[in-house]
Amino acid sequence: MNTITIAQASAATQWQSLVTDFGSPLMVIDCAKVLQQYQQLCEALPGVQHYFAIKALPHLSVLKTLAQAGAGFDLASSGEIDLLRQMAVSPRHTIYTHPIKRDIDIRSALRFGCTTFVVDSPQEMEKFLPYRQRVALLLRLSFPNPSSPINLSRKFGCSPEQVPLLLKLSQRMGMTVKGLSFHAGSQCPNPDNHVRAILTCAGLINDSLQYLNGRGLGVLNIGGGFPVPYIDEVPSIHTFCSKIRTALTALPAHVQVISEPGRYIAAPAATSVSSIMGIAHRQGRCWYYLDDGLYGSFSGQLYDYRRYPLTVFSDQHEREHAVLSGPTCDSIDVIAEDIRLPRLSMGDLVIGHQMGAYTIASATDFNLFPRARDVVINPPDETGMNLSL
Ligand SMILES: Cc1ncc(COP(=O)(O)O)c(C=O)c1O
Known part of the structure; x- marks a missing residue:
């Protein structure tokens, strides 16, 4: 269930003025928040180099903010490489982490200058035979996580038991494997x-010396997974990472630790603004039709299993049963049901918080309803607005 806060009507003014200037629906991206999240993660995991998972929020202003702060980038497609080409990023600060690639993707990444790739099977390793002098590989392991709502070890990753076999195979192929990778x-x-x-990987890294002619593995990619508060509270990033910091001490001292955060950096940095474009009374409830929905910015309710904290504005005290619906003709396109709201009017705003990760990234323009327009505040360069919302 989405949580809904009823704020005073006067609090809508700042959002209303954005809608007056830019229209509705909007996705307001705050680059100062992007920077703050990145810096907090750096402080929580000292010595770890972070590669932002572009898929979470593929937006140039976000990437520029992070590049200026010293972040690297996790690439998963040729399209993401094309986005990075639009700014000055050293390819040395990129890793290509999709375990399954087409040859055309490998060539595009190599042309860009990215030379670190993730693989998780002999078939995928073989794809690098023609390029073996130019690349270094990370082996992705699978660690299923029943307590995580989004399991990223179902589709990808080899088992820890397969690592010795893959390392021996890499030796036979003349391929460099430089480390291990997982997503928890x-x-x-x-x-x-x-x-x-991390503890399993520490053991595998120690054992790797025997399969790699005494060279051993030198990189561990601990993936993403760092949580943000949507409906439920989560530990602070410092608290969340404290057990991780301890576990990392089990690694041999030479091992370079990297991560690929997406959600932690992107989610708190964007806020959706949508407007009521229709009202109907049906089945004893008041249906409010918004100009954004599950096919748009709220797509994460389907693909990412998220529910977002929402705010509406009213000074009324009475509440009635209501539904917040998206604009399309599809009846699946409902954002929140079984909720109680004050009586709202045409044009009133609904604000969605923590909506930066896996939202506009997976939005469509089904029914040809336009996707939310992005408005960037506190951008990394001088263009754009400096606002505090
Ligand atoms: C390979 C890989 N790295 C990093 C991420 C980002 O993970 P998170 O958003 O949990 O930080 C994902 C998410 O899908 C991923 O698939």
């Missing part, structure tokens, strides 16, 4: 799966 699941409620995965 997204929006993890606790760090236990990260800890288990």
Whole structure:
């Protein structure tokens, strides 16, 4: 269930003026928040180099903010490479982490200058034979996480037991494997799966010396999974990472630790603004039809299993049964049901919080309703608005 806050009508003014200037629906992206989230993660995991998972929020202003702050980038498609090409990013600060790639994607990444790739099977390793002099590989392991709402170890990753075989195969192929990689699941409620995965990887890294002619593995990619508060409270990032920091001490001192955060950096940095474009009374409830919905910015309710905290504005005290619906003709396109709201009017605003990750990234323009227009505040360069919302 989405949580709904009823704020005083006067609090709508700042959002209303954005709608007056830019129309509705909007996705307001705050680059100062992007920077703050990145810096907090750096403080929570000292010594770890972070590669932002572009898929969470593929927006140039976000990428520029992070590049200026020293972040690297996690690439998963040729399209993401094309986005990075629009700004000055050293390819040395990129890793290509999609375990399944087409040759055309490998070539596009190599042309860009990215040379670190993730693989998780012999078939995928073989794809690098023609490029073996130019690339270094990370092996992705699977660590299923039943407590995470988003399991990223179902589709990808080899088992820890397969690692020796893959390392021996890499030796036979003349390929460089430089480290291990995992994703503990997204929006993890606790760090236990990260800890288990790190300790298993520490053992595998120690054992790797025997398969790699004494060279051993030198990189561990601990993935993403750092949680943000949507409906439920989550531990602060410092608390969440404290067990991870301890687990990392089990790694040999030479191992470079990297991560690929998406949600933690992107989710709190964007706020959706939509407007009521229709009202009907049906089945004893008041239906409010918004100009954004599940096919648009709220797509994360389907694909990412999220529910977002919402705010509406009213000074009335009475509440009635209501439904917040998206604009399309599809009846699946309902954002929130079984809720109680004050009586709202045509043109009133609904604000969605924590909506930066896996939202506009997976939005469509089904029915040809336009996607939310992005409005960037506190951008990394001088263009744009400096606002505090
Ligand atoms: C390979 C990979 N890395 C990083 C991420 C980002 O994870 P999160 O948003 O949990 O930080 C994902 C999410 O899908 C992913 O698939």
